[in-house]
Amino acid sequence: MADSTTTPPTMSLARPARVTxxxxxxxxxxxxxxxxxTLFVVAFLLYxxxxxxxxxxxxxxxxxxxxxxxxxxxxxxxADPHFLLSLRNTFxxxxxxxxxxxxxxxxxxxxxNAVRWSSVFKSVIxxxxxxxxxxxxxxxxxxxxxxxxxxxxxxxxxxxxNIRWLFEAGINTYSMIGAYTWQSTGLNxxxxxxxxxxxxxxxxxxxxxxxxxxxxLVWRIIVxxxxxxxxxxxLLAVINGFKVFDQxxxxxxxxxxxxxxxxxxxxxxxxxxxxxxxxxxxxxxxIALAALIFSYFYLRSVLDQEKQI
Amino acid sequence: xxFVKRLALSAALVGAMAGAALxxxxxxxxxxxxxxxxxTSAFGKAPVPVTSTPYADTSTYQAAVRAALKTxxxxxxxxxxxxxxxxxxxxAGLVADVSDIWKKYVDAGKYSASLANAYTFDGKIYxxxxxxxxxxVFYNKKVFAQYNLTPPKTWDDLEKINATLKQNGVTPFxxxxxxxxxxxxxxxxxxxxxxxxLYNKLMTGQAKYTDQGVTDxxxxxxEWIDKGYFTxxxxxxxxxxxxxxxxxxxxxxxxxILVGTWYFxxxxxxxxxxxxxxxxxMPNEKAELKPSLIVESGPILIAANSKEKADALKDxxxxxxxxxQQAWVDVQDFPPINTDVKAKSPLIxxxxxxxxxxxYDQINRFWEATPPDIAEAAVDEIGNFMLHxxxxxxxxxxxxxxxxxxxxxxxP
Numbered sequence: 206m207a208d209s210t211t212t213p214p215t216m217s218l219a220r221p222a223r224v225t226x227x228x229x230x231x232x233x234x235x236x237x238x239x240x241x242x243t244l245f246v247v248a249f250l251l252y253x254x255x256x257x258x259x260x261x262x263x264x265x266x267x268x269x270x271x272x273x274x275x276x277x278x279x280x281x282x283x284a285d286p287h288f289l290l291s292l293r294n295t296f297x298x299x300x301x302x303x304x305x306x307x308x309x310x311x312x313x314x315x316x317x318n319a320v321r322w323s324s325v326f327k328s329v330i331x332x333x334x335x336x337x338x339x340x341x342x343x344x345x346x347x348x349x350x351x352x353x354x355x356x357x358x359x360x361x362x363x364x365x366x367n368i369r370w371l372f373e374a375g376i377n378t379y380s381m382i383g384a385y386t387w388q389s390t391g392l393n394x395x396x397x398x399x400x401x402x403x404x405x406x407x408x409x410x411x412x413x414x415x416x417x418x419x420x421x422l423v424w425r426i427i428v429x430x431x432x433x434x435x436x437x438x439x440l441l442a443v444i445n446g447f448k449v450f451d452q453x454x455x456x457x458x459x460x461x462x463x464x465x466x467x468x469x470x471x472x473x474x475x476x477x478x479x480x481x482x483x484x485x486x487x488x489x490x491x492i493a494l495a496a497l498i499f500s501y502f503y504l505r506s507v508l509d510q511e512k513q514i
Numbered sequence: 515x516x517f518v519k520r521l522a523l524s525a526a527l528v529g530a531m532a533g534a535a536l537x538x539x540x541x542x543x544x545x546x547x548x549x550x551x552x553x554t555s556a557f558g559k560a561p562v563p564v565t566s567t568p569y570a571d572t573s574t575y576q577a578a579v580r581a582a583l584k585t586x587x588x589x590x591x592x593x594x595x596x597x598x599x600x601x602x603x604x605x606a607g608l609v610a611d612v613s614d615i616w617k618k619y620v621d622a623g624k625y626s627a628s629l630a631n632a633y634t635f636d637g638k639i640y641x642x643x644x645x646x647x648x649x650x651v652f653y654n655k656k657v658f659a660q661y662n663l664t665p666p667k668t669w670d671d672l673e674k675i676n677a678t679l680k681q682n683g684v685t686p687f688x689x690x691x692x693x694x695x696x697x698x699x700x701x702x703x704x705x706x707x708x709x710x711x712l713y714n715k716l717m718t719g720q721a722k723y724t725d726q727g728v729t730d731x732x733x734x735x736x737e738w739i740d741k742g743y744f745t746x747x748x749x750x751x752x753x754x755x756x757x758x759x760x761x762x763x764x765x766x767x768x769x770x771i772l773v774g775t776w777y778f779x780x781x782x783x784x785x786x787x788x789x790x791x792x793x794x795x796m797p798n799e800k801a802e803l804k805p806s807l808i809v810e811s812g813p814i815l816i817a818a819n820s821k822e823k824a825d826a827l828k829d830x831x832x833x834x835x836x837x838x839q840q841a842w843v844d845v846q847d848f849p850p851i852n853t854d855v856k857a858k859s860p861l862i863x864x865x866x867x868x869x870x871x872x873x874y875d876q877i878n879r880f881w882e883a884t885p886p887d888i889a890e891a892a893v894d895e896i897g898n899f900m901l902h903x904x905x906x907x908x909x910x911x912x913x914x915x916x917x918x919x920x921x922x923x924x925x926p
C-alpha cells in the first residue's frame with residue numbers, strides 16, 4: 206500500500222522529454238511575447254509609482270538618507286495654506302478645463318458640421334492645438350504684458366488703464382485659463398466632429414420627420430448620441446486640468462506670491478526648487494489619487510447609465 | 515623583431531593610448547547654455563581636457579547634479595551657487611576642499627582672499643570662482659545727457675536725478691517681480707544703503723525682519739514707489755521671453771536699471787550701443803557709511819566622490835591661472851578677479867578701478883547670503899509688497915515668520 210501511494214505513476218516518468226519540452230515551450234511562449242512590454246511597464250510606470258508612494262512617507266532632500274516620517278507630510282499639507290490655495294486653483298482649472306474647451310469644442314463642432322465651406326474655420330480653430338503649452342505660455346505673455354502687451358494696448362484705445370493680467374492674484378489664473386482654452390478648444394472640436402460624422406443618420410432623419418429641429422434636435426437627439434465622445438473629452442479635460450503645469454510655469458511660475466500655483470506647480474516647486482522631495486511626493490500621491498478616484502466614479506456612473514439605456 | 519612581436523607591441527601601445535585617452539577627461543556640468551562656447555574656449559588649454567555639458571533648465575540641472583554627487587560618476591567639475599546655496603552639499607561631504615589651490619594664488623597676490631568668503635565653511639574653501647558680478651546701476655547716457663545729468667556721488671544727487679527724470683516723463687528705475695527672484699534686488703539695495711550691518715545680521719538670523727531698520731527701509735522704498743520712480747512691477751525683465759524693461763531703457767523711456775554686470779549684454783542685445791550705456795554704484799543714503807556694493811559670486815565646485823576628482827583639481831588650479839581667466843574675461847566681459855587679468859570693456863575696466871581704489875565692501879547677494887528656504891519664499895513676500903506697497907507691515911510679519919521657522923531648527 207505504501208508503495209502504491211508514495212511512488213509516482215510510471216507513466217509520467219516514461220513521457221518523452223521532447224514532448225514535455227514542447228508543451229512547456231507552448232505554455233511559456235505567450236508570456237515571452239508580453240515580457241518586454243511588461244518589463245517596460247514595471248521599470249517606467251510601476252517602479253516610479255511605488256517609489257513615489259514610499260518617498261511620500263519620508264523627509265528626503267535628495268542628498269542625505271531619507272528619514273521615515275509616516276503620514277507627517279500629508280498632515281503638513283493639510284495645514285499648509287499654500288497647498289490649500291493650490292488645491293483650490295486646481296479645482297478652478299479643472300472645472301474651467303471641462304466647461305470652456307469642451308463646451309466650446311462641442312458648439313464649434315455642431316456649428317461647423319452643418320456649414321458649407323467650413324474647413325477653413327475648422328483648421329483655424331484646430332491650429333492652436335498643434336502648438337506646445339510652453340509656446341502658448343510665451344505667446345500669451347506677450348499678449349498679457351503690462352506695458353506693451355497687445356491686450357492692454359487694445360484696452361488703452363477704449364480709455365481703459367493697463368491691467369496686470371498675470372500679476373494680480375484675483376485675475377492671473379483666469380487669464381491663463383483663457384490661454385489654455387484658446388489652445389485646447391480645437392482638439393475637442395475635432396473629437397466631436399469625428400463623432401458627428403460617425404453618427405447614424407436614421408434617428409436624426411426620423412426626429413426631423415417628427416418635427417424635431419434646431420436646438421431641440423441637437424439637445425434631445427444629437428448630444429445624447431455623442432455621449433461616448435463627451436465622456437472621453439470630459440475625462441481628458443479633467444485629467445489635463447489636474448496636471449496643468451507648463452503653461453503656468455512659463456507665464457507666472459505660480460506667482461505672484463504663489464497665488465496661481467496648481468498642485469502640479471506646487472509639487473514641482475517643492476521637489477525641484479526647494480528639494481523637499483518627500484513633501485513633493487506626497488503632493489504627487491494626492492494628485493494621482495484625486496484623478497484616479499474621479500475617473501473611477503465618473504466612468505462607473507457613465508457606464509451604469511449606458512447599461513440602463 | 516618578428517611580425518608577431520611587432521603586432522603584439524603595437525596592440526599594447528594602442529591599448530595604452532586608448533586607456534590614457536579614456537581616463538584623461540573631466541566632465542564639466544553647468545546650467546548656463548549660453549556660455550557653452552565660452553567655457554570651451556576658456557578651458558581650451560586645461561591640463562586635462564574638459565568636456566562641457568550644458569543643461570537648458572536650472573531645476574533639472576540641480577536635480578541631476580544632486581543625484582549624481584553621491585556616486586563616482588559625478589562630474590569632476592560643476593557650476594553651482596555660493597553661500598547658503600552650497601552649504602547642504604558641503605555639510606553632506608559631497609564637494610572637495612580646494613583651500614590649497616586658493617592658498618597658492620592668494621599667497622602670490624593674484625586673488626583677494628575675501629573673494630573666497632562666499633565659498634568658505636568652517637575655515638575651509640569648497641569652490642573656485644566661475645564668475646563675479648557687481649550689482650550696479652546701468653544708465654542711458656543719451657537720456658542723462660539730454661537732461662544734463664551726471665552719475666550721482668551722493669544720495670541727494672540720486673534723488674535729484676529721479677525727480678528730473680520723472681518730471682520729463684522718463685521712469686527713473688526699473689523694478690519687477692517677473693521671474694520671482696528679481697524682487698530681492700531693491701530690498702537688499704535699499705537696506706545696505708541704510709544699514710549694511712543690519713542686512714548682514716538679517717541674512718544669518720541675527721536680526722529680525724520686523725526690526726525698525728527694516729521698517730524704515732520699506733518706508734523709503736514705498737516713498738519712491740509712490741513718487742513714480744519705478745516701472746510697474748509686472749514689467750517683463752527677460753526671464754520669460756519678452757523684455758519690456760530693456761526695450762524701454764533702449765528707447766529712453768526708462769533711465770536706469772539696477773542689476774548685475776552680466777545684464778550689459780542683454781541691454782546691448784535690446785538695441786543699445788555699448789557706448790550709450792554707463793554704469794555707477796549706488797551711493798549710500800547715510801553718508802557716514804563705508805562705500806559698498808552687492809556682489810554675486812558664482813562658483814565652480816569639485817565633486818568629492820567623482821572618479822575624476824584628481825584631474826578636476828588640476829583643471830581647477832588651471833582655471834584660476836591668469837591664462838584661463840584672461841581667456842574667460844575676453845569672451846564674457848566679466849569683471850576680472852585675477853590681478854594679472856585685464857578687463858575687456860572700458861565700462862568694466864572703469865568699474866574695477868572705482869571698486870579697487872575706493873575701498874568698497876563687497877556684500878553677498880540676498881539669494882546666496884540667506885538660506886534658500888527663506889530666500890525662495892521671501893521673494894514672493896517682497897513681490898507682494900512691490901505689487902501692493904501698503905502691505906509692508908504684513909510682509910514684514912510674514913518674512914519674520916519664515917525666518918523664525920527656519921532658524922528654529924538651524925544654527926544661525
